[in-house]
Amino acid sequence: MSARIRLYVDQPLGKGQAVSVGADQTHYLTSVMRLGAGETVLLFNGRDGEWRAELAEVARRGAIAICAVQTASQRMPPDLWLLFAPVKRDRTSFMVEKAVELGVARLLPVATRHRNSERLRTDKQQAHAVEAAEQCGATFVPEVAELQPLDHVLAGWDATRTIYWCDETRAGQKTAFATSGPAAILIGPEGGFSVDESRHLAGLPYVTPLALGPRILRAETAALAAITLWQAAQGDWR
Amino acid sequence: MSARIRLYVDQPLGKGQAVSVGADQTHYLTSVMRLGAGETVLLFNGRDGEWRAELAEVARRGAIAICAVQTASQRMPPDLWLLFAPVKRDRTSFMVEKAVELGVARLLPVATRHRNSERLRTDKQQAHAVEAAEQCGATFVPEVAELQPLDHVLAGWDATRTIYWCDETRAGQKTAFATSGPAAILIGPEGGFSVDESRHLAGLPYVTPLALGPRILRAETAALAAITLWQAAQGDWR
Numbered sequence: 001m002s003a004r005i006r007l008y009v010d011q012p013l014g015k016g017q018a019v020s021v022g023a024d025q026t027h028y029l030t031s032v033m034r035l036g037a038g039e040t041v042l043l044f045n046g047r048d049g050e051w052r053a054e055l056a057e058v059a060r061r062g063a064i065a066i067c068a069v070q071t072a073s074q075r076m077p078p079d080l081w082l083l084f085a086p087v088k089r090d091r092t093s094f095m096v097e098k099a100v101e102l103g104v105a106r107l108l109p110v111a112t113r114h115r116n117s118e119r120l121r122t123d124k125q126q127a128h129a130v131e132a133a134e135q136c137g138a139t140f141v142p143e144v145a146e147l148q149p150l151d152h153v154l155a156g157w158d159a160t161r162t163i164y165w166c167d168e169t170r171a172g173q174k175t176a177f178a179t180s181g182p183a184a185i186l187i188g189p190e191g192g193f194s195v196d197e198s199r200h201l202a203g204l205p206y207v208t209p210l211a212l213g214p215r216i217l218r219a220e221t222a223a224l225a226a227i228t229l230w231q232a233a234q235g236d237w238r
Numbered sequence: 239m240s241a242r243i244r245l246y247v248d249q250p251l252g253k254g255q256a257v258s259v260g261a262d263q264t265h266y267l268t269s270v271m272r273l274g275a276g277e278t279v280l281l282f283n284g285r286d287g288e289w290r291a292e293l294a295e296v297a298r299r300g301a302i303a304i305c306a307v308q309t310a311s312q313r314m315p316p317d318l319w320l321l322f323a324p325v326k327r328d329r330t331s332f333m334v335e336k337a338v339e340l341g342v343a344r345l346l347p348v349a350t351r352h353r354n355s356e357r358l359r360t361d362k363q364q365a366h367a368v369e370a371a372e373q374c375g376a377t378f379v380p381e382v383a384e385l386q387p388l389d390h391v392l393a394g395w396d397a398t399r400t401i402y403w404c405d406e407t408r409a410g411q412k413t414a415f416a417t418s419g420p421a422a423i424l425i426g427p428e429g430g431f432s433v434d435e436s437r438h439l440a441g442l443p444y445v446t447p448l449a450l451g452p453r454i455l456r457a458e459t460a461a462l463a464a465i466t467l468w469q470a471a472q473g474d475w476r
Binding site for chain 2: 075094098101102103135136137138211212213214215216217218221224225228229231232235236237
């Protein structure tokens with residue numbers, strides 16, 4: 001049972017490697033999960049796969065775990081990014097959690113003309129991404145980038161990465177992924193993109209509109225649906 | 239702007255039809271949305287499409303709206319049911335909301351051996367389904383059935399309706415929809431189905447296992463992903 005507890009740590013993992021577990025994670029292991037010295041946890045760091053480690057020293061301020069056996073090799077998500085306009089906090093957290101489970105490589109919050117949220121706590125959203133990876137068995141945690149204006153992101157875009165633009169005005173049209181290769185899904189705010197933004201996006205050669213059925217999906221629903229369809233067509237669900 | 243407010247009402251709709259709006263909806267229209275007599279709302283009842291209606295009499299205890307013009311014809315979702323084991327309340331609500339947006343015809347909560355939740359407030363979940371339909375532009379509200387044991391549901395199952403069984407032990411296998419026709423998606427509890435349940439499901443001729451990528455998805459994520467894939471393959475997203 002205890003070996004089912006998975007923790008993300010930003011330290012090297014390898015046979016015999018000692019890993020220091022911080023105060024928060026130690027509190028979780030000892031006070032919440034009631035683990036003590038000699039019990040095992042699973043560790044991953046986004047680079048070295050997943051390791052079974054034994055708790056060797058356990059104190060209030062932290063613990064030491066010793067890596068014993070690699071239990072999963074490192075597996076990177078496919079090269080899919082999610083660009084999203086922050087919505088209400090719970091729904092943004094949900095979008096981040098689900099994107100990690102479904103499998104994305106990077107999360108880029110973008111500021112659009114119509115805003116649903118004035119602030120984005122990137123650190124909190126990064127923590128949600130870590131929790132989701134711990135939960136879903138992933139060995140990688142996608143970065144949650146700092147919020148940037150959509151214009152800036154598009155101005156510096158690498159044109160070899162296709163942007164699938166979820167455009168709610170296309171409800172009812174056919175959904176298709178035009179190309180393989182690096183990709184990103186772009187989800188707008190509640191209320192959609194502005195006329196200027198839509199015109200700009202429609203004129204970019206690396207942007208492909210994506211329709212998601214006849215109903216108007218909330219932002220987080222559109223994100224999950226688009227990631228799912230891309231994963232099944234181009235990603236690691238094939 | 240006011241014509242964007244959509245309300246589900248369980249009353250006949252048609253040209254010139256007077257519809258009585260209950261106290262709760264009237265409170266929403268007047269105190270929250272600040273509408274008064276002469277302003278318009280959109281109404282749907284799951285049978286007669288969507289109608290623009292004008293508020294004719296507005297009082298504290300209720301209002302009367304008169305249907306003017308049909309603004310959308312009745313559109314039924316495709317014949318897909320969602321069978322799901324209730325999880326924590328927020329996640330169950332989320333699953334219900336998203337299933338309505340993505341498009342299902344019926345929601346059937348099922349009690350499985352591993353339970354994550356002792357209670358399910360069907361009335362609350364039905365209210366979530368109504369809100370989701372109001373929000374997403376659907377003209378139909380799926381029924382949320384009463385919780386029933388999975389065994390009973392399977393014992394009375396119509397074998398012409400394929401059950402796509404989201405089986406987390408198949409993570410990494412290929413996802414495919416075997417047949418067209420009436421369908422249901424079956425999502426288990428956190429912790430999965432019991433050995434007996436899995437054996438029983440695997441032996442039923444109308445049950446097809448469905449794999450959803452290499453990561454372990456939470457119940458609500460699996461539900462959304464499976465509905466999305468079915469909609470794109472067999473449903474009204476084609």
